[in-house]
Structure formats: structure tokens, C-alpha cells
Amino acid sequence: MNRNCRTLGLASGFALMLALPAVAEVRIGVLVPDSGPAGLFGPSARNVAQLALEDINAAGGINGQPVRLIFADAGVPPAQAVQSVVRLWRGEGVHGFVGMHDSAVRAALVGQFRGQIPYIYTPVYEGGECAPGTWVTGETPAQQLAPVLPWLAENEGATQWYLIANDYNWGRGTSAAAREIIEDFGGAVVGEEFVPLGTSDFDASLQRIRGSGANAVLVSLVGGDSVAFNIGYGAFGLDDRALRLGTLIEENTLAGIGAAGSNRLYAAAGYFGNIETEAAQAFAARYHESFGADAAPLNTLGQSVYDGLLLMAALGNAAGSMDVAAIAEVADGTGISTPRGEVLLAGNHVAQNVYLADGTGGSFSVVASFDAVSAGVACE
Amino acid sequence: MTETALLVLLNLTWQIAALALLALGLAIVFGLLRILNMAHGEFVMLGAYAHVLTAQLGLPPLMAVPLCLALVGLAALLVERLVVRHLYDRMFDSLLATWALSILMREAVELVWGRAYRNVALPVEGVTELGLVGYPTYRLLVIAAIAGFFLVLWVWYRRSLTGVRLRAMVSNPALARASGINTARLSAMAFVTGCLCAGMAGLILAPVMAVEPNMGLDALIRSFFALVVGGLGTLEGLAIGVAVVGGLQAGLSAALSQTAGYLGVLILAILFLWRRPDGIYRRR
Numbered sequence: 001m002n003r004n005c006r007t008l009g010l011a012s013g014f015a016l017m018l019a020l021p022a023v024a025e026v027r028i029g030v031l032v033p034d035s036g037p038a039g040l041f042g043p044s045a046r047n048v049a050q051l052a053l054e055d056i057n058a059a060g061g062i063n064g065q066p067v068r069l070i071f072a073d074a075g076v077p078p079a080q081a082v083q084s085v086v087r088l089w090r091g092e093g094v095h096g097f098v099g100m101h102d103s104a105v106r107a108a109l110v111g112q113f114r115g116q117i118p119y120i121y122t123p124v125y126e127g128g129e130c131a132p133g134t135w136v137t138g139e140t141p142a143q144q145l146a147p148v149l150p151w152l153a154e155n156e157g158a159t160q161w162y163l164i165a166n167d168y169n170w171g172r173g174t175s176a177a178a179r180e181i182i183e184d185f186g187g188a189v190v191g192e193e194f195v196p197l198g199t200s201d202f203d204a205s206l207q208r209i210r211g212s213g214a215n216a217v218l219v220s221l222v223g224g225d226s227v228a229f230n231i232g233y234g235a236f237g238l239d240d241r242a243l244r245l246g247t248l249i250e251e252n253t254l255a256g257i258g259a260a261g262s263n264r265l266y267a268a269a270g271y272f273g274n275i276e277t278e279a280a281q282a283f284a285a286r287y288h289e290s291f292g293a294d295a296a297p298l299n300t301l302g303q304s305v306y307d308g309l310l311l312m313a314a315l316g317n318a319a320g321s322m323d324v325a326a327i328a329e330v331a332d333g334t335g336i337s338t339p340r341g342e343v344l345l346a347g348n349h350v351a352q353n354v355y356l357a358d359g360t361g362g363s364f365s366v367v368a369s370f371d372a373v374s375a376g377v378a379c380e
Numbered sequence: 381m382t383e384t385a386l387l388v389l390l391n392l393t394w395q396i397a398a399l400a401l402l403a404l405g406l407a408i409v410f411g412l413l414r415i416l417n418m419a420h421g422e423f424v425m426l427g428a429y430a431h432v433l434t435a436q437l438g439l440p441p442l443m444a445v446p447l448c449l450a451l452v453g454l455a456a457l458l459v460e461r462l463v464v465r466h467l468y469d470r471m472f473d474s475l476l477a478t479w480a481l482s483i484l485m486r487e488a489v490e491l492v493w494g495r496a497y498r499n500v501a502l503p504v505e506g507v508t509e510l511g512l513v514g515y516p517t518y519r520l521l522v523i524a525a526i527a528g529f530f531l532v533l534w535v536w537y538r539r540s541l542t543g544v545r546l547r548a549m550v551s552n553p554a555l556a557r558a559s560g561i562n563t564a565r566l567s568a569m570a571f572v573t574g575c576l577c578a579g580m581a582g583l584i585l586a587p588v589m590a591v592e593p594n595m596g597l598d599a600l601i602r603s604f605f606a607l608v609v610g611g612l613g614t615l616e617g618l619a620i621g622v623a624v625v626g627g628l629q630a631g632l633s634a635a636l637s638q639t640a641g642y643l644g645v646l647i648l649a650i651l652f653l654w655r656r657p658d659g660i661y662r663r664r
Contacts, residue, residue, distance in 0.1 A: 040495045167639065195638040200589065200598050203391040204633035204641065211384060227497050227590035235516040235588065237507045256497025256590055260505060296496075362499075 026062040029088040031099035033075030040252055044302025045100050047291050052309035062316040074101035078108035095322040098308035103169055110134055118324050120312055122304035124248055126173030130379035133324045136349045137307045141177035142376030144247040144268040148356050150185045151368055156243055158216035159187040162209050165220035167194035174220040190214050202229045206236050219246040227256035234261030250299035259362035270352050271340050272364050273298035283339035310336045349375035383512040388634050390515050396626035397526040403603035405578030407618045412550055412570040418478040421596025422485035423575045426452050427582025428591045431500040432493055452579030453572055460571045490593040500586040534615055605649045611659025620660050
């Protein structure tokens with residue numbers, strides 16, 4: 001009898017706990033890579049999410065309700081990511097998702113959501129995502145390259161391009177976008193090459209670049225591949241012959257490449273840790289105040305989670321609810337101010353500033369910036 | 381044209397030299413102890429991180445050499461005493477144990493130094509002009525050093541008393557023990573030496589690689605292919621293996637594409653595992 005009573009008490013206790021999420025709050029699922037090849041970007045992504053949470057709640061949350069973030073590891077295979085996302089969605093009643101992960105995971109999630117819950121995808125990617133209920137803040141190849149390639153042609157004489165890329169959708173997409181822009185302004189593509197992900201030895205590629213007569217190289221390699229390529233490039237002294245441009249060379253990659261390998265290595269992105277605008281400087285100062293001087297370095301991938309969360313809050317507030325149909329009504333034209341500058345939804349992608357930085361000497365300095373560049377993705 | 385040919389030849393030499401250095405440790409441990417050390421790549425990685433530790437301690441760059449020997453040697457000795465010595469003659473168990481060990485070492489290094497890429501500055505910068513083409517000076521120095529080292533090693537193994545004892549232990553452990561050779565000590569020494577070679581390979585190649593906690597896997601795979609092709613367990617086999625694998629990869633990459641180079645090596649390795657598991661150079 002006594003035991004039954006206790007069981008009953010326990011059961012009602014659990015029922016109460018289950019009912020608890022009914023407390024008025026907006027729950028946002030934040031999908032960041034804690035593991036896997038992109039795990040390097042997990043710490044900075046989590047840190048900036050914390051800052052975004054402070055800012056959103058200080059400004060009154062979403063529709064007057066405080067926001068709570070629930071994190072999940074998105075550095076896992078797609079099927080596994082879908083499992084944890086469904087757990088957050090159906091189990092914890094998450095109202096919207098902000099994701100910084102690879103395209104394979106995005107494709108799986110879009111298939112799972114089917115436009116039933118607002119989802120914002122934030123990292124640099126190859127472009128082309130048009131699923132309903134999905135908004136994209138990450139830089140696309142067209143966005144990064146359209147203003148930058150003509151600028152490099154005019155100011156650095158970069159007209160003969162060699163394109164080297166990892167052989168997967170982002171690398172292929174970036175090379176294709178570059179070719180179009182280069183041919184548009186009258187430059188020429190003198191060589192194009194795709195290498196498998198995980199290549200560590202680039203001697204043969206470097207030899208082809210030397211023989212191609214290129215005066216510029218577009219490096220669309222990721223992570224360790226990019227580090228190994230650029231180290232070899234510097235060691236062979238090719239930096240005197242041809243400048244390099246990358247659209248995914250961020251602070252961590254540059255640190256791996258080092259000073260000797262980074263002469264005339266340019267990077268184009270929507271964000272760098274040391275952009276010299278007031279908003280960006282204040283953001284960086286606050287980041288290091290909150291997480292220490294030796295916190296994971298700020299970079300465009302990690303920082304994108306801040307923009308994603310701010311946009312989610314702006315959309316929820318503009319729509320007056322987190323209902324995906326209501327948000328879709330008001331989304332176009334919604335804008336936010338972030339460390340990147342003014343970010344404005346046009347369609348389901350954003351127009352944003354693009355910065356060109358020179359990595360010579362092993363650290364970035366911004367040499368040109370381009371305002372409100374379109375993502376160049378037109379969805380039906 | 382001759383310019384390109386010279387460059388291809390130099391790249392080929394570099395590939396083979398670097399691969400020989402990477403694979404030596406794995407060859408020693410397998411040849412002498414019949415243990416496929418799956419943590420081989422992690423000892424390479426540990427050697428590379430000796431540079432990072434040296435910089436952190438504010439020591440001059442050359443101190444990375446003794447630091448590497450101490451760090452890797454200590455780790456290898458610990459591993460031999462605690463794990464590996466119980467698994468001699470148990471090939472599959474030792475494979476699993478060292479695989480687990482490799483995961484442990486990766487995680488430990490990530491815990492201490494984080495996942496970030498580490499740059500190791502070239503000790504010798506610049507390009508040396510060799511008639512028609514310039515080649516990175518550091519690479520030329522490393523090629524020369526590796527060639528000299530292997531020559532000495534080969535002579536030592538053939539001529540010295542320890543070499544004789546080692547060969548006795550490999551061909552007949554029971555008889556070697558009966559003749560008064562302390563095979564337990566010899567085995568420990570062989571394992572530590574193999575790991576030290578891996579560590580030194582990491583130390584020497586770190587300035588030309590992306591240094592991060594997961595870098596070891598690539599080193600293990602490439603070394604393994606070289607051993608499969610050349611034949612496990614002899615210096616001669618190792619030399620043939622690295623020449624064939626390194627040459628094939630560099631040649632196909634230069635002639636066709638990187639993908640072709642990678643594919644060629646994979647196909648070759650599969651063919652050898654399938655048709656000729658003893659490799660080209662059979663132990664007599």
C-alpha cells in the first residue's frame with residue numbers, strides 16, 4: 001500500500017515535470033558541430049550563441065517571452081543529426097532551429113522539417129537552398145566572389161585564374177561560380193582541378209599551377225587540405241608568381257598555414273574577427289571579456305550562429321508568433337544589425353557586407369569591403 | 381619540358397623519402413614484434429606536437445628534438461609495459477588494443493592542446509636553385525638526412541651485435557632465449573625504438589603538414605600501404621614498398637590527377653592483400 005502510494009506520488013511528480021515546459025518561453029534548438037571534422041568550430045559557435053541569447057533576452061525576448069537555447073551536436077552523420085533534432089522538436093517542444101553544420105545534414109533536416117518549423121542555416125555554403133520555412137544567412141560563392149574577383153583584377157592584376165577545389169558540392173559550386181564571374185569581366189580560367197577531400201600532398205597540383213601561367217589561384221579547399229596546400233605553396237615560392245584567394249580561409253585555417261605560407265593569401269567573407277567597425281570591435285571585445293583572451297578565435301563560421309539567432313528573434317517578433325506560416329508572410333525585407341553590419345533578408349537569403357582581407361604575415365587585415373551584396377540565389 | 385621532368389623527379393624523391401621516414405617505425409614494430417601498431421600515426425602526431433610544447437615552454441626550437449625523444453619515448457615505454465607486452469603473439473588482440481590506444485592518444489592531445497591547427501615554422505626557409513628549378517631547401521636537407529640515416533641503419537642492422545640478437549629473436553624466439561638473449565628487454569627496446577622513429581618522423585615532417593590531433597590516421601594508412609606492397613618485416617621490403625607506393629602516387633598525380641594517384645595506391649594495396657599478402661620482398 002505504502003509502496004503504491006509512493007509510486008503514485010513519483011508518477012504524478014514526473015507528470016508535473018513533463019508538464020513543466022508549458023511555462024511561457026521560446027525554445028530555440030542550436031545545432032553546432034561539437035564533434036566531427038567541423039568540431040573545431042564548435043566552441044566559438046557555442047560562445048557567440050551565449051552572447052546572442054543575452055542580447056535577445058535583454059531586448060525583451062521573442063514576443064515578450066524569454067528565450068531558452070537547447071544545443072545539439074550537428075557534427076555527426078545526417079541520420080544521427082535528424083534523430084537528435086527530432087528529439088528536440090517533438091520531445092522538448094523546440095519552436096525553431098538555428099543550424100551551423102554541413103550541407104548533408106541540412107538536406108536531411110529540410111527533409112524532416114518539411115516546412116513545419118522555422119529553420120535558419122548560417123554557415124558559408126554553396127548556395128541553392130530554397131526549401132519552404134528555411135532561411136539562409138551564410139555567404140554564398142556568388143556573394144563572396146562577385147565583388148571581390150573584379151576588385152582583385154583591377155587592383156592586383158589578377159586576371160589569369162587557376163581554380164583548385166575539394167571534390168564535393170561546396171568546392172564544385174564555388175569553382176563554377178568563379179568561372180562565370182571571371183569570364184564575365186574578361187579574365188580567363190587557365191586551369192581547374194578537383195582533389196579528393198583529405199588530400200595531404202599537393203606537389204602535383206603545385207607543379208601544374210606553376211606551369212599554367214596563372215597570376216591568381218582560387219583555393220576552395222577545406223580545413224587540413226587548405227593548410228597543407230598553402231604551406232606547400234609558400235615553400236615552393238609560388239606566392240611571388242600568383243596571389244591566392246579563398247572563400248573559406250578563416251582564422252583557424254590561417255593559424256595553421258602560418259606566416260611563411262600566407263604571403264599574398266586573400267580571404268573573402270562576411271565576417272572577420274578584426275573588422276574595424278564599431279559594432280564588430282565592440283562584439284570582439286565583449287567576446288574576449290566573456291570567454292577569456294585565449295577563447296576559441298572568432299571566425300565567420302562560428303560568428304554566423306549569432307546572426308542566425310538574432311534573425312530568428314527578429315522574425316518571431318515581426319510575425320508575432322513562431323508559426324512558420326506567419327513568419328513566411330513577413331520574412332522578406334526583415335533586417336538585423338550585427339557585427340557584420342546590416343543584414344537584410346531578400347527572398348530566403350540575405351544581402352550582407354562582404355569583406356576582403358589580406359592574410360600576409362599570418363593575420364588578416366581587411367583591405368576592402370563591399371556593402372549589401374546580394375546572395376545571388378533566386379528561388380521560385 | 382626538362383624543367384617539368386626535373387620537378388617531377390624531385391617530387392618523387394621527396395615523396396619516397398618522406399614515406400620511408402613515416403613507415404620505418406611501423407616496419408620495425410611489425411618486423412621485430414609481429415605487432416601491427418595501429419597507434420603508429422598517433423606517435424607521429426605526438427612527435428609533431430613536441431614543437432608545440434617547445435614553443436609553449438618558451439624553449440629554443442632545437443630543444444624540440446630532446447623533448448620529442450623524451451615525450452614519445454616515455455609514452456611508448458608506458459604503452460609497452462602496460463599493454464603491448466601482454467599481447468605478443470596475439471596479433472588480433474594487439475591490433476584492437478593499439479587501435480583503442482590511438483583513440484585515447486588523440487583525445488588526450490585534443491584535451492591538452494585543443495583541436496586547432498598548429499603551424500610549425502620551417503627551420504630553414506627559402507628555395508634552393510637547382511639549375512632549372514627551385515626546390516624548398518628544407519625538403520632537400522630532409523631528403524639527404526633520410527638517405528644517410530637509412531644507410532647507417534642498414535649497415536648497423538647487418539653488422540652490429542644487437543642486430544644479430546634482434547634477428548635471432550625474430551627468427552626463433554625460444555632458441556634466442558635459450559642462448560641467453562633477454563628477449564623481453566629486447567622486445568621493449570624494439571617497440572620503443574619503433575615509436576621513437578614515428579615520433580621523429582612527425583617532428584621532421586611537421587613543418588610541411590597540417591598539424592592537428594587527427595593527423596596520425598593519414599600517416600598510418602600511407603605507411604601501411606607501403607608495408608603491404610613491400611613485404612612486412614625487412615628493411616629491403618620497406619625500401620621497395622615506399623618506392624612503389626610513393627612513386628605510383630606521385631607519378632599518377634603528376635600525369636593525371638590527385639584522384640588517380642589516390643585510386644592507384646588503393647587498387648595496388650588491394651591487389652597485394654588479395655594476391656600476394658607477403659609483398660614483393662619475401663623474407664627468407
